[in-house]
Amino acid sequence: MKTSVLEVEDLYVHYFTDTGVVRAVDGASLEVDRGELVALVGESGSGKTTLAYAIMRLVPPPGRIVKGRIILGGIEVLELPEEDIRKLRWKKVSMIFQGAMNSLNPVMRVGDQIVEVLLYHEAIDDIEEGRKRARELFRLVGLDPERIDSYPHELSGGQKQRVVIAMALALNPDLVIADEPTTGLDVTTQAKIMDTIREIQREIGISVLLITHDLPLVAEVADRVYVMYAGKIVETSDVEKIFYKPRHPYTRGLIGAVPSHIGPKKKLVALPGEPPDLRYPPPGCRFHPRCSLAMPICREKEPPLSSRDPRDYVSCWLYRPREAGEND
Amino acid sequence: MYRAGYIGLERLERMTKEEYLVKVENLYKWFPVRRSIIEAIIKGEKIYVKAVDGISFAIRRGEIFVLAGESGSGKTTTGKVLVGLEEPTRGRIFYDGMDISRIKLSDWKKIGLRRKIQMIFQDPYEGLNPRQKIVDIIAEPLIVNRVVSSKREAEEKVLKILEEVKLTPPEEFAYRYPHQLSGGQRQRVSVARAMVLEPEFVVADEPVSMVDASIRASILDLLIYFREKGVTYLYITHDLATARYVGDNIAIMYLGKIVERGPVEKVVSEPQHPYTRALVSSIPVPDPKYAKEKKRLELRGEIPTAVNPPRGCRLHPRCPFAMDICSKSEPPEVDIGGGHSVSCWLYSRS
Known part of the structure; x- marks a missing residue:
């Protein structure tokens, strides 16, 4: 039997702003197994980053986790006091934040920044042991171990991103959440960084939750995929099914809108309209205003999941024809 | 539809204005590196970032010509020189038969170049003044260039162009502020602002890289729509998949030089230069199997700075096929047929 390192169940995270409640995550569930690379793919404003922050219990105010469960290696994250959460971060789950390579401390040697994390979590007895560990981590992520004495400005973008990955791995977490880990890097560098993440993941059996907007990247690295739209997961299955047999009209639309540099040149079809304002999400299925296949029921009732399998479902009335018809 | 990308400098020099709209011959753009006085005295000669270091190309009328490369390749600097945001250090630029490289940037408006040549920028979030309504943002170039004689005329033109970029109903969008629009809608406003002057030549610098995937195609289609109305483009990008979607011919840049060029379809499907091969094979493909x-063809390390570019072929320190000659002398551009050319010693007999 597979063991999951992360289970998110029916999670709601809302931002209580002056202009209304932004329903950023509005009933999302997902699972990540040991040794898996799972992608959470969505466009800007889909709620994917908020979901990641919720797993880390780092949702910034005015955001709040309204309800749901998050189970991390058997621990109920939402029931823990703040003190214990802090211990959980880095050790059980760590996060590579978007743009993290630009938030390395510019006046501190990169190795020392890793030693600092190790010291804070009492993972080492002295600095020399920390430096040794930092060198090992550098080797693991494909950096010259001697680079631990460099300052961030002496490193290239790709090298800095490797430092950030090393830091995320410092305390041997079970799960690494990587939020757009290669955005802003050149394609050739991006490819190498993703290779490194993939290799490490296989080598040390770590799980990765990759948060991204980049569909081709997902095709290249993910085992399984969750597609998020307007605060909800609309479809999930293994990567090949997502790309070769997409079911949800949003997933299909997204795949049809992305150009490829190989294969026959196809006409791209953009999805009409724009994602909704999450203060006023449309009733029924949130995708219906942009959906060319929308039926009357889609405007009224939220579609149920097509199956009980949390790893393979679609949330769309097209896959519940009987119920959809009854309400017609 | 369009002929060869490869022309060769000799042939390029003989090209007439009937054949091209924009022609660039041996263009250089060097930026001096600021140093302290003491440093300058001790070290002597000035140091430059050689952002663009001797490139030539021609853009035919009605064509979408792609300039592709990674950060530091010099593609954006080239675009800025062509729209008159930077002066060239050396080289000649012909626009519609006229050598504009000798014309001072301050005189561009006088001879109408500011109206004929426009640019679309990458970032739809930063490019628009947040305190201005959409109608004023788009009307501004009309007023600055004295294309309209009254406010009413300007407004009419704005509403018409909003309709064309599919921000409909235009009356509704015209009186909004940028923050009330989505990223995709803002990029449509950027396109409208460039197109309202009915330019002949538009430099589009990564126009969709910050736009969500589901609507990216609609922005690209908008560029194609204006091409059909007669606009010629220089499309600057790092993304060869979108380049293939919109482009006719492409030039691949690395460290200030063009390393390969030709029809987009050929260059992307049969890349020859080791750099192009590395680039193409690094692009993720939306097809898991x-x-x-x-x-993948992997290059060693990362792109060096353009302050002291490597001698010979600029790629040689990173190239898995590097030979002796590659570090000694610069490879000539070799025509490999079908309008496709490559600057690499692997392709020249010497």
């Missing part, structure tokens, strides 16, 4: 099987 293909992705698993694909072989």
Whole structure:
């Protein structure tokens, strides 16, 4: 039997702003197994980053986790006091934040920044042991171990991103959440960084939750995929099914809108309209205003999941024809 | 539809204005590196970032010409020189038969170049003044260039162009502020602002890289729509998949030089230069099975700075095929047929 390192169940995270409640995550569930690379793919404003922050219990105010469960290696994250959460971060789950390579401390040697994390979590007895560990981590992520004495400005973008990955791995977490880990890097560098993440993941059996907007990247690295739209997961299955047999009209639309540099040149079809304002999400299925296949029921009732399998479902009335018809 | 990308400098020099709209011959753009006085005295000669270091190309009328490369390749600097945001250090630029490289940037408006040549920028979030309504943002170039004689005329033109970029109903969008629009809608406003002057030539610098995937195609289609109305483009990008979607001919840049060029379809499907091969094989493919099987050509390290570019072929320190000659002398551009050319010693007999 597979063991999951992360289970998110029916999670709601809302931002209580002056202009209304932004329903950023509005009933999302997902699972990540040991040794898996799972992608959470969505466009800007889909709620994917908020979901990641919720797993880390780092949702910034005015955001709040309204309800749901998050189970991390058997621990109920939402029931823990703040003190214990802090211990959980880095050790059980760590996060590579978007743009993290630009938030390395510019006046501190990169190795020392890793030693600092190790010291804070009492993972080492002295600095020399920390430096040794930092060198090992550098080797693991494909950096010259001697680079631990460099300052961030002496490193290239790709090298800095490797430092950030090393830091995320410092305390041997079970799960690494990587939020757009290669955005802003050149394609050739991006490819190498993703290779490194993939290799490490296989080598040390770590799980990765990759948060991204980049569909081709997902095709290249993910085992399984969750597609998020307007605060909800609309479809999930293994990567090949997502790309070769997409079911949800949003997933299909997204795949049809992305150009490829190989294969026959196809006409791209953009999805009409724009994602909704999450203060006023449309009733029924949130995708219906942009959906060319929308039926009357889609405007009224939220579609149920097509199956009980949390790893393979679609949330769309097209896959519940009987119920959809009854309400017609 | 369009002929060869490869022309060769000799042939390029003989090209007439009937054949091209924009022609660039041996263009250089060097930026001096600021140093302290003491440093300058001790070290002597000035140091430059050689952002663009001797490139030539021609853009035919009605064509979408792609300039592709990674950060530091010089593609954006080239675009800025062509729209008159930077003066060239050396080289000649012909626009519609006229050598504009000798014309002072301050005189561009006088001879109408500011109206004929426009640019679309990458970032739809930063490019628009947040305190201005959409109607004023788009009307501004009309007023600055004295294309309209009254406010009413300007407004009419704005509403018409909003309709064309599919921000409809235009009356509704015209009186909004940028923050009330989505990223995709803002990029449509950027396109409208460039197109309202009915330019002949538009430099589009990564126009969709910050736009969500589901609406990216609609922005690209908008560029194609204006091409059909007669606009010629220089499309600057790092993304060869969108380049293939919109482009006719492409030039691949690396460290200030063009390393390969030709029809987009050929260059992207049969890349020859080791750099182009590395670039193409690094692009993720939205096809999991293909992705698993694909072989990548890897280059060592990362792109060096353009302050002291490597001698000979600029790629040689990173190239897995580098030979003796590659570090000694610069490879000539070799025509490999079908309008496709490559600057690499692997392709020249010497």
